[in-house]
Amino acid sequence: MRHFISVDQLTTGEIYNLLQTAEEFRKNKYxxxxxxxxxxxxxxPSTRTKMSFVVAEKKLGIESLDFNAKNSAVLKGESxxxxxxxxxxxxxxxxVIRHESDTWYEALEGKFSIPIINAGAGAKEHPTQTMLDLLxxxxxxxxxxxxxxxxxxxxxxxxxxxxxxIAxxxxxAEVYLSAAQGFERNTLxxxxxxxxxxxxxCDVVMLLRIQHERHEYSVNTYDYLERYGLTKERESRMKDDAIIMHPAPINRGVEIDTDLVECKKSRIFAQMENGVYVRMAIITTLLKEWGIINENVIKKYQTAI
Known part of the structure; x- marks a missing residue:
C-alpha cells in the first residue's frame, strides 16, 4: 500500500491490519x-476530517503544514x-488531500516520491471515513x-x-441502500x-445528509424526516442491539430527529473519535511502507487510562 486512495485497493487483510493498528493507538500513546x-x-470545507488529521499528526508528534485554498496561490491559477x-x-x-474532483488523484499518480492520502474526492471516494466507520x-x-x-x-x-x-x-456484511426518489445511485x-x-x-442504520452543494436544483426538505429520515418512532422499532451511525455534518431534524443524535443507540460521536486513531494508523503504515520511518522510531509512552 503505497498511497491511500480508495478502499477498492485494499485487501481484507490490509483492512484488518489497519483496524488493529488503530485500536492499538486508541489504547496506548505512541x-x-x-x-x-x-x-x-x-x-x-471540512471540520471532522481535517481536524482529526491534525490531531492524529499531533498525537504522533508530526508537524502539520496547514493550507488554506482561499489564501493560497490557487487564487492565482495554480493547479x-x-x-x-x-x-x-x-x-x-x-x-493529505481533499478536492471537489472525483478523480483528482489521477493527475498525481506516479509523479510523487511521498505517500498521498485521499481525504475526500468529489462524490466518489472517502476512504478514511470508511475506515473509521468500519472500526x-x-x-x-x-x-x-x-x-x-x-x-x-x-x-x-x-x-x-x-x-x-464496497468495503x-x-x-x-449485507449492505442495503435506502433513498428518496431521485437520490438513488444506479451505478451502485x-x-x-x-x-x-x-x-x-438492520443491525446498523447509517444516515447521510442531503448534499445540497452537489444538487443542481434546490431541494425542499420540509417533510423529509417524516418520509425518509430516522424519527423517534422509527428508532423505537430498531433492534435492541442495533446502532445509529452518521458521517456528519448532521442536519438535525432533516435526516435524523435531533433527540436521536446522542441517544443510547447512537455511535455518531464515537465515529468521530475513531477517526483520529484510524488516521494515525494510515499515516504510520504509509510512512513505514515508504521507509520514511521505521518501527524503531515509533515509541510507546504510556497506557491510556
Missing part, C-alpha cells in the same frame, strides 16, 4: 521520534498538481460477516455511501430497502 512533516491540502508538488519540494513527508462497527459487533447495514439518505451524491458499501461487502449494485424496513431488519 510518538514518532523523528522529524516528519504532513501537509493537509483541503480544497473543500492542484503544482500545489502538491510545492509541498513535496519544501519537505512534506506525506500529503466503529467492528468495535460493536466483533465481526462483519452477516451484519445487516442500511445506508440511508442522499446516496446519489455521497462519497461515503460508495466507499462504505462492507468485501468484508462479508446494491439492493434498495424502504427506511421503514431498514430500521426493523
Amino acid at each position: 510518538q514518532v521520534n523523528e522529524q516528519v512533516f504532513g501537509a493537509n491540502l483541503f480544497f473543500e 492542484l498538481y503544482d500545489t502538491a508538488k510545492t509541498f513535496e519540494a519544501i519537505g512534506a513527508n506525506f500529503l 466503529t462497527i467492528y468495535q460493536e459487533f466483533g465481526k462483519f460477516e452477516g451484519i445487516k447495514i442500511a445506508i440511508c439518505g442522499d446516496i446519489k451524491h455521497s462519497r461515503v455511501a460508495r466507499s462504505n458499501a 462492507l461487502r468485501k468484508l462479508g 449494485e446494491f439492493p434498495y430497502m424502504p427506511i421503514d424496513e431498514a430500521v426493523e431488519e
Whole structure:
C-alpha cells in the first residue's frame, strides 16, 4: 500500500491490519521520534476530517503544514498538481488531500516520491471515513460477516455511501441502500430497502445528509424526516442491539430527529473519535511502507487510562 486512495485497493487483510493498528493507538500513546512533516491540502470545507488529521499528526508528534485554498496561490491559477508538488519540494513527508474532483488523484499518480492520502474526492471516494466507520462497527459487533447495514439518505451524491458499501461487502456484511426518489445511485449494485424496513431488519442504520452543494436544483426538505429520515418512532422499532451511525455534518431534524443524535443507540460521536486513531494508523503504515520511518522510531509512552 503505497498511497491511500480508495478502499477498492485494499485487501481484507490490509483492512484488518489497519483496524488493529488503530485500536492499538486508541489504547496506548505512541510518538514518532523523528522529524516528519504532513501537509493537509483541503480544497473543500471540512471540520471532522481535517481536524482529526491534525490531531492524529499531533498525537504522533508530526508537524502539520496547514493550507488554506482561499489564501493560497490557487487564487492565482495554480493547479492542484503544482500545489502538491510545492509541498513535496519544501519537505512534506506525506500529503493529505481533499478536492471537489472525483478523480483528482489521477493527475498525481506516479509523479510523487511521498505517500498521498485521499481525504475526500468529489462524490466518489472517502476512504478514511470508511475506515473509521468500519472500526466503529467492528468495535460493536466483533465481526462483519452477516451484519445487516442500511445506508440511508442522499446516496446519489455521497462519497461515503460508495466507499462504505464496497468495503462492507468485501468484508462479508449485507449492505442495503435506502433513498428518496431521485437520490438513488444506479451505478451502485446494491439492493434498495424502504427506511421503514431498514430500521426493523438492520443491525446498523447509517444516515447521510442531503448534499445540497452537489444538487443542481434546490431541494425542499420540509417533510423529509417524516418520509425518509430516522424519527423517534422509527428508532423505537430498531433492534435492541442495533446502532445509529452518521458521517456528519448532521442536519438535525432533516435526516435524523435531533433527540436521536446522542441517544443510547447512537455511535455518531464515537465515529468521530475513531477517526483520529484510524488516521494515525494510515499515516504510520504509509510512512513505514515508504521507509520514511521505521518501527524503531515509533515509541510507546504510556497506557491510556
